[in-house]
Amino acid sequence: MARVYNWQLGREMSYWYPESRPKRQFAAIFDTNKCIACQTCTLACKTTWTSGKGQEYMLWNNVETKPYGFYPMAWDVNLLEKLGAQNWDGQRYAGRTVFEAAQAGERALGWRPEEIDYAHPNVGEDDCVNGVEKGAHFSGVHNSWFFYLARICNHCTYPACLSSCPRASIYKRPEDGIVVIDQARCRGYQECVKACPYKKTFYNALTGTSEKCIACFPKIELGMQPQCFVNCIGKIRFAGWISKPENARPDNPIDFLVHVKKVALPLFPQFGLEPNVYYIPPVNVPRDFLLQMFGPNVDAALETYRNAPKDKDLSGLLTLFGSTEMIVAKWKRADEQVIGFDESGKEIVRVPMREPTLVRQPFDAARKVARTNIS
Amino acid sequence: MNARNAGSTRNLYSLSCCAEAPIIASSPSLGGRGLEVRVVQQWTDPHPRPLPQAGEGTDSRNSRFVFGLGLLLGAALVFATVLPGCKRAGPPVSDAEVKAGFEKTLPTSIDDAVWQRAPLHPAKLLLQDMVEPRLMQASTAFVNVQAVSDGQRIAFRLSWNDASPDDLPGPARFGDAVAVQLPAATSADAPAPQMGEPGRPVEITYWSAVFQAVVDGRKDDINAIFPQAKVDHYPFEAAALKTGSPEQVAMAKRYAPARSLGNPMAGPRTQPVQDLIAEGPGTLRLSDKSTSSGTGKRAKDGWTVLLSRPLPQGLQAGSRTQVAFAVWEGSHQEVGARKMRTAWVPLALGASQ
Numbered sequence: 001m002a003r004v005y006n007w008q009l010g011r012e013m014s015y016w017y018p019e020s021r022p023k024r025q026f027a028a029i030f031d032t033n034k035c036i037a038c039q040t041c042t043l044a045c046k047t048t049w050t051s052g053k054g055q056e057y058m059l060w061n062n063v064e065t066k067p068y069g070f071y072p073m074a075w076d077v078n079l080l081e082k083l084g085a086q087n088w089d090g091q092r093y094a095g096r097t098v099f100e101a102a103q104a105g106e107r108a109l110g111w112r113p114e115e116i117d118y119a120h121p122n123v124g125e126d127d128c129v130n131g132v133e134k135g136a137h138f139s140g141v142h143n144s145w146f147f148y149l150a151r152i153c154n155h156c157t158y159p160a161c162l163s164s165c166p167r168a169s170i171y172k173r174p175e176d177g178i179v180v181i182d183q184a185r186c187r188g189y190q191e192c193v194k195a196c197p198y199k200k201t202f203y204n205a206l207t208g209t210s211e212k213c214i215a216c217f218p219k220i221e222l223g224m225q226p227q228c229f230v231n232c233i234g235k236i237r238f239a240g241w242i243s244k245p246e247n248a249r250p251d252n253p254i255d256f257l258v259h260v261k262k263v264a265l266p267l268f269p270q271f272g273l274e275p276n277v278y279y280i281p282p283v284n285v286p287r288d289f290l291l292q293m294f295g296p297n298v299d300a301a302l303e304t305y306r307n308a309p310k311d312k313d314l315s316g317l318l319t320l321f322g323s324t325e326m327i328v329a330k331w332k333r334a335d336e337q338v339i340g341f342d343e344s345g346k347e348i349v350r351v352p353m354r355e356p357t358l359v360r361q362p363f364d365a366a367r368k369v370a371r372t373n374i375s
Numbered sequence: 376m377n378a379r380n381a382g383s384t385r386n387l388y389s390l391s392c393c394a395e396a397p398i399i400a401s402s403p404s405l406g407g408r409g410l411e412v413r414v415v416q417q418w419t420d421p422h423p424r425p426l427p428q429a430g431e432g433t434d435s436r437n438s439r440f441v442f443g444l445g446l447l448l449g450a451a452l453v454f455a456t457v458l459p460g461c462k463r464a465g466p467p468v469s470d471a472e473v474k475a476g477f478e479k480t481l482p483t484s485i486d487d488a489v490w491q492r493a494p495l496h497p498a499k500l501l502l503q504d505m506v507e508p509r510l511m512q513a514s515t516a517f518v519n520v521q522a523v524s525d526g527q528r529i530a531f532r533l534s535w536n537d538a539s540p541d542d543l544p545g546p547a548r549f550g551d552a553v554a555v556q557l558p559a560a561t562s563a564d565a566p567a568p569q570m571g572e573p574g575r576p577v578e579i580t581y582w583s584a585v586f587q588a589v590v591d592g593r594k595d596d597i598n599a600i601f602p603q604a605k606v607d608h609y610p611f612e613a614a615a616l617k618t619g620s621p622e623q624v625a626m627a628k629r630y631a632p633a634r635s636l637g638n639p640m641a642g643p644r645t646q647p648v649q650d651l652i653a654e655g656p657g658t659l660r661l662s663d664k665s666t667s668s669g670t671g672k673r674a675k676d677g678w679t680v681l682l683s684r685p686l687p688q689g690l691q692a693g694s695r696t697q698v699a700f701a702v703w704e705g706s707h708q709e710v711g712a713r714k715m716r717t718a719w720v721p722l723a724l725g726a727s728q
Binding site: 055056113 | 504506507508509510511543544545546547548549585595596597600601604606609610611627630631632633634636637638640641642656657658659708710711712
């Protein structure tokens with residue numbers, strides 16, 4: 001075990017390999033408040049990458065309803081239970097990561113889902129238990145809550161899948177930090193399936209190998225965002241590059257949201273993988289649940305997000321989400337417009353802070369006719 | 376499944392979600408987990424075993440009496456047949472080493488008469504608990520090894536007890552397997568028994584029950600593994616594509632990345648064995664030449680596997696080397712480094728007559 005620095009934990013930790021960061025790191029931001037669980041991302045991924053034999057059950061991208069939705073079944077609560085209660089000491093994680101809590105003979109603390117755990121994606125997550133009587137309504141304080149959690153591989157800085165593979169069949173691309181399984185080398189031991197806390201590697205029974213999200217790297221190489229990003233109806237996603245905190249650049253959209261505004265947070269940072277998909281937490285969910293899921297910066301992130309309408313830079317940058325298929329490497333706000341640039345500095349998108357509106361009168365005086373559709 | 380869920384159309388990838396047709400669950404090893412489990416009670420056991428009959432396993436006086444009587448009768452039978460002349464049934468036992476007697480023609484079957492006389496070495500299996508990921512709980516205790524050689528090739532007959540046949544791949548599902556390992560170069564100082572060492576390779580012949588089932592005719596199809604799976608459509612099986620045409624075959628390959636890269640795990644498969652080379656843990660790779668052959672058969676309480684391979688370079692009739700064995704018990708989640716294995720065992724090749 002080597003000692004590596006995990007900035008999300010504010011401390012060094014044990015990892016199977018020494019620290020080796022890629023030239024640049026693919027990262028993403030998901031705004032959970034905008035997700036409507038339409039699953040268009042899921043289908044975009046499915047039709048692009050996993051229509052083959054043996055891939056039927058695979059969802060490299062999935063959207064689940066929290067707290068009771070999982071894919072695979074209980075992926076997070078199973079591991080949380082195995083890990084046991086752990087503490088944060090302010091910004092510093094005082095507990096054990098999955099690497100530090102590994103049992104004898106293992107490289108990481110984990111568990112391996114069975115077929116049944118993959119058998120019913122989304123079934124029953126959102127359904128009412130009983131029918132609703134005509135006229136029934138709820139009055140009072142609405143204490144019930146749920147939110148949609150869209151998930152892909154986190155392309156972690158310290159991937160548990162990679163560290164657990166006894167054959168070193170998994171690698172992190174030095175050029176973009178995308179984590180991939182070498183399909184020529186994998187022998188299907190499913191150690192990665194056991195070790196990945198997010199359960200984002202999947203065993204293909206017909207090719208005898210495990211497969212996973214590749215962040216659509218052929219698109220990334222062309223400067224484009226992955227399929228699940230550009231097909232998102234709710235425009236909740238934004239792909240780009242993240243720097244280490246000490247190198248954060250405010251004109252890098254991901255850095256601005258993660259490091260400057262600290263409005264987007266890693267999913268289960270306590271597992272210790274330094275995941276690179278960052279979530280703007282949902283505003284309507286009990287604090288304790290969010291603390292467990294996104295770490296100790298939840299309160300500040302929610303406060304910042306709630307105040308976004310007063311923060312023109314923040315609300316401006318959020319309008320760039322879903323505005324272009326290209327990766328926005330740099331951005332700036334010019335008064336009421338937000339401009340995205342590619343890496344060469346070329347402008348690729350310009351979005352107004354507010355879309356212009358036109359109010360059409362219900363009666364067209366020129367034609368002397370009433371408009372039946374004025375939307 | 377509750378009625379409220381029946382007929383739900385939120386299934387994302389063409390899986391039928393009705394209560395009578397469980398989706399991909401057909402494993403005989405499904406554990407009980409609440410609501411979901413009730414859905415899959417109708418799986419088809421690919422290895423049907425007789426259900427326990429009423430009264431079995433009860434601790435009644437009757438059953439104890441019958442058991443005791445059976446024991447007495449059995450013992451009497453053993454004394455009557457074995458003691459006179461002190462003859463053992465089956466081949467002689469060689470505890471210290473594997474003795475590969477010389478045979479002009481190598482057997483091609485596990486039932487060949489030669490196995491009645493080839494010495495049997497009960498190889499004691501140890502936990503692979505030296506490198507991560509380790510096996511922490513022992514399973515298979517012994518593998519019975521017999522071997523014969525014709526001076527060019529060597530054939531091993533390996534048999535071991537295994538109550539549960541595991542030959543279906545799947546999530547958290549692993550096949551039973553066995554392997555024979557020999558040093559690539561013959562020398563008095565054998566390389567490390569755990570997969571060899573850098574610059575000092577070992578050659579491994581690996582047999583898998585999953586491979587065997589495919590060779591024996593299991594279809595290369597999701598329904599062969601999950602009988603009740605429903606799939607609407609594969610793009611490479613579109614009506615516009617002629618099945619088996621070069622375009623169709625090429626397209627199907629693109630949807631199976633490991634297959635298109637020639638990964639030996641990915642099939643399609645004509646042999647239940649693989650020739651592998653290793654120079655230390657984690658370095659296993661396919662050998663350049665495929666020279667081994669083999670076949671495995673399931674008996675009531677275990678596996679018997681015949682493996683045949685050329686003698687390693689420099690080895691000939693009358694010479695000696697080392698051999699090691701490994702057994703994987705699929706139902707015990709054994710795969711890769713998680714296995715029961717032996718240390719080096721001396722292997723003596725009989726001289727040609």
